Amino acid sequence: MFIIGELINGMYSNIAFALKERDKKIVQTCALEQISNGADALDLSCGPASKNPLIDLPWLVEAVQEVTDKPLCLDSGKPKVIEEGLKAAKNKTIINSTTADIEKLEILIPLAKKYQSKLIGITIDTRGIPQNKDQRLELAAVILTHAGENDFPIQDLYLDPIAMPVNVAQSQMQDILGAIHEFKMISDPSPKTVIGLSNVSQGAKLRSLINRTFLTMAVASGLDSAILDPNDKELLDTLITAELILNKNIYCDSYLEAYRKK
Amino acid sequence: METQIVLEKWPGVISTVSIGATKAEGGTRSNVVKIGGQTAMPLLFREGVIPNKPKIAFEIWDIAPLDFDEELLCAYGKAIRDPFAWAEVCVNDYKAELLCLKMQGTHPDFGNKTPQDAAKFVSTLLHKVKVPLVILGSGDDFKDNLVMPVCSEAAKGERCLIGCAVQENYKTLVASVLADGHNIIAESPIDINIAKQLNILISDMGLALERIAINPTIGALGYGLEYAYSIMERARLAALSGDKTLASPFICFVGQETWKTKEAKVSPQQGIIWETLTATSLIQSGADLLVMRHPQAARNVSKHIEALFRE
Numbered sequence: 001m002f003i004i005g006e007l008i009n010g011m012y013s014n015i016a017f018a019l020k021e022r023d024k025k026i027v028q029t030c031a032l033e034q035i036s037n038g039a040d041a042l043d044l045s046c047g048p049a050s051k052n053p054l055i056d057l058p059w060l061v062e063a064v065q066e067v068t069d070k071p072l073c074l075d076s077g078k079p080k081v082i083e084e085g086l087k088a089a090k091n092k093t094i095i096n097s098t099t100a101d102i103e104k105l106e107i108l109i110p111l112a113k114k115y116q117s118k119l120i121g122i123t124i125d126t127r128g129i130p131q132n133k134d135q136r137l138e139l140a141a142v143i144l145t146h147a148g149e150n151d152f153p154i155q156d157l158y159l160d161p162i163a164m165p166v167n168v169a170q171s172q173m174q175d176i177l178g179a180i181h182e183f184k185m186i187s188d189p190s191p192k193t194v195i196g197l198s199n200v201s202q203g204a205k206l207r208s209l210i211n212r213t214f215l216t217m218a219v220a221s222g223l224d225s226a227i228l229d230p231n232d233k234e235l236l237d238t239l240i241t242a243e244l245i246l247n248k249n250i251y252c253d254s255y256l257e258a259y260r261k262k
Numbered sequence: 263m264e265t266q267i268v269l270e271k272w273p274g275v276i277s278t279v280s281i282g283a284t285k286a287e288g289g290t291r292s293n294v295v296k297i298g299g300q301t302a303m304p305l306l307f308r309e310g311v312i313p314n315k316p317k318i319a320f321e322i323w324d325i326a327p328l329d330f331d332e333e334l335l336c337a338y339g340k341a342i343r344d345p346f347a348w349a350e351v352c353v354n355d356y357k358a359e360l361l362c363l364k365m366q367g368t369h370p371d372f373g374n375k376t377p378q379d380a381a382k383f384v385s386t387l388l389h390k391v392k393v394p395l396v397i398l399g400s401g402d403d404f405k406d407n408l409v410m411p412v413c414s415e416a417a418k419g420e421r422c423l424i425g426c427a428v429q430e431n432y433k434t435l436v437a438s439v440l441a442d443g444h445n446i447i448a449e450s451p452i453d454i455n456i457a458k459q460l461n462i463l464i465s466d467m468g469l470a471l472e473r474i475a476i477n478p479t480i481g482a483l484g485y486g487l488e489y490a491y492s493i494m495e496r497a498r499l500a501a502l503s504g505d506k507t508l509a510s511p512f513i514c515f516v517g518q519e520t521w522k523t524k525e526a527k528v529s530p531q532q533g534i535i536w537e538t539l540t541a542t543s544l545i546q547s548g549a550d551l552l553v554m555r556h557p558q559a560a561r562n563v564s565k566h567i568e569a570l571f572r573e
Binding site for chain 2: 249250251252253254257258261262
């Protein structure tokens with residue numbers, strides 16, 4: 001599982017404060033803590049409060065890559081902001097994200113190619129959030145076709161079926177898991193899959209339990225990557241165990257420690 | 263139509279274990295033997311880098327062998343009665359680039375030599391031969407814990423490969439190896455889960471994973487070789503996929519296992535063939551260091567390795 005740490009986000013008060021005061025230390029500490037807990041990459045988002053994301057995102061990029069060479073996941077709905085982040089990045093990058101809207105794909109796919117970045121494609125378009133598995137597959141096909149026609153390497157494409165909060169869209173959970181499974185089958189080579197895990201428990205009370213239960217089911221459905229809180233130790237332990245049960249790693253009594261030594 | 267060859271690319275790499283330290287590195291060895299370092303499955307040269315050929319260590323003991331087959335005794339002649347002469351024959355006559363010394367004479371049932379005598383033996387051997395050493399205890403845990411620390415100390419700075427640590431008894435040996443700058447052999451009973459666990463336990467004591475060689479425990483041809491083969495293959499696949507806790511080179515005790523078999527005792531020629539075939543099969547499964555007994559078998563395997571790597 002490719003773990004993308006979600007904690008560098010302007011919607012958290014510490015990061016909002018760091019952005020406001022230009023305090024690199026706070027961001028860097030947050031980056032290193034996530035990595036030491038198992039993050040393979042770090043999501044960077046200025047959050048909705050940022051008044052000037054065109055400057056804030058590159059600042060986050062520079063602050064983080066001073067302390068790590070892990071890939072950076074540039075998180076913004078605005079292609080211009082993403083491009084500023086890509087310009088500043090020396091580390092490998094993942095664009096987070098494009099939707100299935102042609103006008104967005106036409107900007108972000110060339111951008112990803114130009115900067116040799118990976119790309120997350122969310123199965124959503126201007127019509128809104130898909131309501132079932134088939135709509136998700138339809139939008140996935142739009143993204144895949146566009147990527148294929150423009151020579152974007154499919155193995156660098158991460159499809160996100162959009163995880164919905166269980167207390168809002170309970171009836172869609174099976175569709176989301178089914179989509180993860182079927183995304184892998186719609187092309188060869190198959191695209192990768194990713195979800196923003198914390199969405200699943202948004203507004204719920206037992207967040208950590210819901211997150212780790214959903215993640216286990218998603219991993220069993222073939223999920224390749226997740227944007228999550230790597231500092232949630234129980235979540236990571238559950239993930240490592242789920243992968244062990246799927247025979248992705250060799251068992252030993254200290255398998256949790258073994259995974260973390262990787 | 264031309265057949266397209268599918269090549270696998272692996273993200274992982276097997277650690278390189280260096281045995282022996284030259285003067286420049288603080289030791290007194292004439293050469294350094296490197297094992298491991300590959301980024302591909304055995305002999306799949308086009309899938310990655312295989313920087314080091316499998317190596318052969320000649321097995322010697324600190325006493326004249328008691329239960330060796332007649333054929334083995336003949337191969338070394340009178341020298342076999344004197345361990346130092348035996349070692350010198352291996353190096354001078356058979357061009358061994360590495361010796362594997364078993365401290366059999368310290369075993370309570372094989373003479374029960376004192377730790378001090380054992381340490382003295384190691385010092386003298388290091389003086390008499392200049393090739394790198396693998397040093398093994400006698401297999402008696404209690405005695406090994408007394409003998410191996412002083413043997414390790416006697417060889418301090420020579421960067422030997424010392425064994426064998428097992429899951430129930432590894433702490434004393436790891437501490438010595440750490441203190442004296444050696445590498446360690448981690449032995450597991452044809453069990454990949456224990457192999458992985460033991461590597462973690464050893465690295466938790468502060469010895470880098472890069473200083474471990476795995477003894478997966480093998481059986482000779484006809485005696486469960488295929489079990490060892492599949493364990494080694496599975497460990498290697500995991501290691502090349504990125505599992506650092508299994509990314510250690512393998513040491514295989516070919517001679518000791520072969521010459522136990524009734525087939526090897528049938529005739530001198532058959533014994534040599536048995537040892538040769540056990541070794542060459544293990545090369546296919548990823549063996550990096552083969553500890554062998556019969557010089558003719560060692561020569562056969564050495565030729566075979568040259569042929570495999572001629573490309």
